[in-house]
Amino acid sequence: MHAHYLQHVPFEGLGSIEPWLLAHDYTITHTPLFASQEFPSPASIDLLVVLGGPMSVNDEIDHPWLIAEKRFIHECMATGKPMLGICLGAQLIANVSGAKVYPNTEKEIGWFPITPATTDPACFQFPAALTAFHWHGETFDLPEQATLLASSAACKHQAFQMGSNIIGLQFHLETTPEAARKLATNCRHEITSAPFVQTEQQIRDTSPRNYEIINSQMNRILTYLTGNEK
Numbered sequence: 763m764h765a766h767y768l769q770h771v772p773f774e775g776l777g778s779i780e781p782w783l784l785a786h787d788y789t790i791t792h793t794p795l796f797a798s799q800e801f802p803s804p805a806s807i808d809l810l811v812v813l814g815g816p817m818s819v820n821d822e823i824d825h826p827w828l829i830a831e832k833r834f835i836h837e838c839m840a841t842g843k844p845m846l847g848i849c850l851g852a853q854l855i856a857n858v859s860g861a862k863v864y865p866n867t868e869k870e871i872g873w874f875p876i877t878p879a880t881t882d883p884a885c886f887q888f889p890a891a892l893t894a895f896h897w898h899g900e901t902f903d904l905p906e907q908a909t910l911l912a913s914s915a916a917c918k919h920q921a922f923q924m925g926s927n928i929i930g931l932q933f934h935l936e937t938t939p940e941a942a943r944k945l946a947t948n949c950r951h952e953i954t955s956a957p958f959v960q961t962e963q964q965i966r967d968t969s970p971r972n973y974e975i976i977n978s979q980m981n982r983i984l985t986y987l988t989g990n991e992k
Contacts, residue, residue: 763808767792768831770815770850773944777936778977779811782984799827804838809988812851814934816949818900819850819857820864832858844987845928849898852922852930859905859924866901868916871953872960873968876920876933879910885923886986888912894933894976897945899952901932916958929987935980939973942966 765788767776772794776783783790788809793801812835822828835858838845847855853863874896878888888911901917904910911921911929920932934941946953946962953962 763788764802764806765790765809765811766802766807767811767813768834768851769794769796769813770817771796771948773948774814775941776811776813777934777938777941778980779936779984782981783809786988795825795827795831799830801830801834804834804841804843807838807841807843809984810835810838810843810845812845812847812854814849814851814897816952817850818863819853828854839928842925842927846983846987847928847930848934848936849932852932853900853902855924855928855930856902856905856908856922859907861903861905863900863902865899866917868958869899869952869954869956870896870914870916870932870958871898872896872958872965873972874914874916874958876912876914879913879921882909884926885909886911886929886983888921888979892975892979893972894935895937895942895972896933896958897949897952898932927987929983931983935976935983937973937976939970 765783769792817825835854857863873893875893901919904919904922908922908924911923914920917932922930942965946965953959
């Protein structure tokens, strides 16, 4: 099995997704878009993961590789293979699907709860209570063919599903303590006084149990998308 991921900045990686993939016998490759725009054949991929990043999907002038990336995501969607988008990755999937991406009313940085938005048995189901890790300032219109999976007080469109094989998340369930430290170090300038922005100390002081909970939910999503119950 072949998992490929699209990486937008060096300090945002797979986090807890990597050990899950290795435990399920995936070969892992990636495109570091900040250094290379070489993509594998979409037909060769069994799972595509599109990671986050501080840029916007609308920043094609500053980051012209976004054009090629969107084309690649569109080609992968046409294969019907499983796809997971995280933060910027979810915004890219939404944008490729015809939805607008734009600044949200509130930035959301830190640990805040999300709530399920659907009980459709054909869709992935989040638990009734889940505190997730967030780091985003933009949102998106829901693609026409998508089902809303989760919302939060700061952002209505927190997660969506398209068909049985594509899920987009605004929040980060893959985050580990090390990943959170790297985000805080590299994006410290985004931490400002706002209703849904925690301090760097609050982010660092969260209970280790919170990471265990979100990582277990990421495992559930990966199992759901791939049908792999190993």
